[in-house]
Amino acid sequence: MRGKHLAKYREIGRKVAFYRKLRNLTQESLSEQIDKSRSYISKIEAENSEMEFSLDILFDIADALKVDVAAFFNPIDVEIRGRYLKNK
16 A cells, blocks of 8 residues: 555655645754654655654644644645745
């Protein structure tokens, strides 16, 4: 069953990168906030990633980025982007 949802993980990884950059955070600073290595974040965000990760990790990333976790499951769109951002 490994890899069955690989495209979905990759899309979430692209959104992690998008919101991380929107918050002007480096992979290093995000990794410190969620207590993971920079290479772990890099693997999640990589375009050709085969990385699977838990919902707990995704919740931690969302909290660190101050983004509603739903943002990772919906299209990035200028009109809706602001709905998912939480106050700094």
